[in-house]
Amino acid sequence: MKRKLRIGVAGLGRGFTFMLPTFARDARVALVGAADTRATARQLFAREFQAKTFDTVEALCADPEVEVVYVATPHQFHAQHASAAARAGKHLLIEKPMAIALSECDTIMEAVRKANIQLVVGHSHSFDAPYARARAMIDSGEFGSVRMITALNFTDFVYRPRRPEEMDTAKGGGAIFSQAAHQVDIVRLLAAARVTSVRAVAGDWDRARSMDGAYAAFLTFEHGATATLTYSGYGNFASDEWQGWIGEMGQKIIPRSKERLKFSDAADEATFKQSLNYGGENYRPAKTDPAGHHTFGTVIVSCERADVRPLPSGVMVYRQGASAFTPLPAPTIPRIEVIDELYDAVVNGVTPKHDGQWAKDTLDVCLAMSRSSQEGREINLKDQN
Ligand SMILES: NC(=O)c1ccc[n+]([C@@H]2O[C@H](COP(=O)([O-])OP(=O)(O)OC[C@H]3O[C@@H](n4cnc5c(N)ncnc54)[C@H](O)[C@@H]3O)[C@@H](O)[C@H]2O)c1
Incomplete structure (x- = not known):
């Protein structure tokens, strides 16, 4: 049995619901926490996954059980939330687009380099x-x-x-x-x-x-x-x-x-x-x-x-x-390719195809x-x- 990636979700919106069938069915994933500003979303997540919930992404990032933060908040928050996760030493899966400005991509990549963690940007098609x-x-x-x-x-x-x-x-x-x-x-x-x-x-x-x-x-x-x-x-x-x-x-x-x-x-x-x-x-x-x-x-x-x-x-x-x-x-399992790439990066140290530079070039x-x-x-x- 492969070890599980312990994922904390930042943003329980539409993007998350499209990834949920993947997270729920892939035995390599455990959803261990989530942050959202909406109380009803936190309540359902806590019930479905018997996991901790937080009303800020920063609090989610401080939880030692979380190993990877999946950033699925609105575009304008990606840089702030991804940087907070990197500072806390968490690996990152960031929804597309990586951010809304090239300078924000640089900020995220710099935080990732400093923390020596892995970054995958996706799902993208x-x-x-x-x-x-x-x-x-x-x-x-x-x-x-x-x-x-x-x-x-x-x-x-x-x-x-x-x-x-x-x-x-x-x-x-x-x-x-x-x-x-x-x-x-x-x-x-x-x-x-x-x-x-x-x-x-x-x-x-x-x-x-x-x-x-x-x-x-x-x-x-x-x-x-x-x-x-x-x-x-x-x-x-x-x-x-x-x-x-x-x-x-x-x-x-x-x-x-x-x-x-x-x-x-x-x-x-x-x-x-x-x-x-x-x-x-x-x-x-x-x-x-x-x-x-x-x-x-x-x-x-x-x-x-x-x-x-x-x-x-x-x-x-x-x-x-x-x-x-x-x-x-x-x-x-739908979108299994995302977990393949994330798992290989986090567990086996393989440089992902959809890394920060790849996603920055797409944003460019x-x-x-x-x-x-x-x-x-x-x-x-x-x-x-
Ligand atoms: N890959 C795909 O197929 C796909 C599909 C849809 C959305 N997305 C991506 O998902 C991301 C989110 O978009 P969406 O459509 O899910 O938006 P959304 O509005 O449906 O969901 C955003 C969620 O984040 C929460 N949120 C907002 N501000 C927050 C904050 N400061 N802290 C914590 N939680 C906060 C909201 O309450 C909401 O639950 C975007 O990057 C979007 O492009 C990807």
């Missing part, structure tokens, strides 16, 4: 098995070099219940911080090269819900490959249709029209979002029997001699008009997308590792 398998197949050399990546995702991101700051780009809100963090991570993994330039235009199309709700971006990589990233959160077309009606979390989707929620004001909306969260009156646990692997929209990697398409159940390869499918074994691309859109020009990136 670049952990998902179909992308890892596609990358391994490309690495075999059979298809030639990556030349062009096409990534598209159409969701209802804009119309999900939100906290006010989730709609404000300056505070880490909008589709670029929340969603490009996934898409950029995926195309960087598949291209396996530094991003050299970014041109992007963000879309804010509904005055009643003003935010970066869509974007189109064009990335170049140092080996000459390119990637186009298309994202719409306006809830019309759903790219789940192109994934065989398997959703982002590997769940079977039954297409249906959805009535848009109406709120009297931002506070009313935030209260409703809280009610859906862990411990809230409308909370429903995430489904734990996914029909497929997690993915993030449609992705096609065009190599010199083949187009490679990761799907929830495997990888399709198209060559000269013919297609061949490499199936993946059905997922046993996301920030360049925002800047490119605001300034109407291409941004050259010089500090990618």
